[in-house]
Amino acid sequence: MQSAQLIISDSVSLQSDMFGSVVVGIGTAGFVRIRDILAPLPSSAAEKLSVKGFISRRILEEQQGVKQITVEDALSRDDIKVAFVCTENAAHEENIRMFLEAGKHVCVEYPMAMTHKTAVELWDLAQEKGVVLHEEHIELLTADFKQLKKDIAGKRLEEGFLHFTGGPLKPGFGFPAFSGIARLTWLVDLFGELSVTAASMEEDQQNKYMKMTAQLITKEQKPLTWIEEWAPGLSRAKDINFRFDSCTITQLPPATREPVGIFMQDLVLFSQKLLGQVPRDQLHAERRRILHCLELADRIQQLSLQGSAQDT
DSSP states (O other): OOOOOOOSBTTBOOOOSOEEEEEEOOSHHHHHHHHHHHSOOTTSGGGGEEEEEEEOSSOOOOBTTBOBOOHHHHHHOTTOOEEEEOSOGGGHHHHHHHHHHTTOEEEEOSOSOSSHHHHHHHHHHHHHHTOOEEEOOGGGSSHHHHHHHHHHTTOOEEEEEEEEEESOOOTTSOSHHHHTHHHHHHHHHHHOSEEEEEEEEEEEGGGTEEEEEEEEEETTOOEEEEEEEEOTTOOOEEEEEEEESSOEEOSOOOOOOOSSOHHHHHHHHHHHHHTTOSOHHHHHHHHHHHHHHHHHHHHHHHHHHHHHHHHO
16 A cells, blocks of 8 residues: 655655745735735644735835835745736736746636646646646635535536626636636536537627626536626626436525635645645646636637627
């Protein structure tokens, strides 16, 4: 029987030093990252992180006592080993590639890239450089999703429906299959690897309206419909209808709020990867899931654009 040695990859060794970090982008996520690094979960791997500065296109005052630094400083400084990329989606690839090339570990918000091919390239680059590339998926860490996953365990899906609504999609966040990849990740995590059978896109740029509909199918040939709808006045909400062999679930189950926030949970997981405390099979499964979702998003975008072209 193999020993239960925990590793991050063949080229990343166990480390005991602090990991100096830079936060790239000071929006909501960037602010939270700084907050959590400054006050990590006690006795967790996140205590090995320290924040050395932040990067922004704007000239800003100190943020939570942390000073702004330049990209050049962050790339060249030996005491900065980690970059947290918290920018708009369209800027993820450039920032990830830049920091990986400099030999820095990277934690990035989903999606890491706007194509499956680019994501594979970035992961290969991280492997080549011997550093960690981590794509956060806080939607899988929420209490209600964890409870939903427990509730459906052992049940056989017959048909599923997930409709997400929200306000107008901001510039730089990409095609809805990528900007909304959290919902696609939900479906894959709940029901396994999927295939795309059809996809369409409705858009009214003048009224800032956008609706993407994707028809998916499980390995057991059970249909799933995923809709992303964005427009002024639409509340941010998920409408679900999962019909199983024994019951139908039409709303997220009530769940007790957890004492550790979802961003902190993700920070601890990333830190565990830095310290080599995550099993190889878990890392491989995570990478496979992420790349599968990006491949599905690619296919949905392709089919949607083909349909739009035929309609014109």
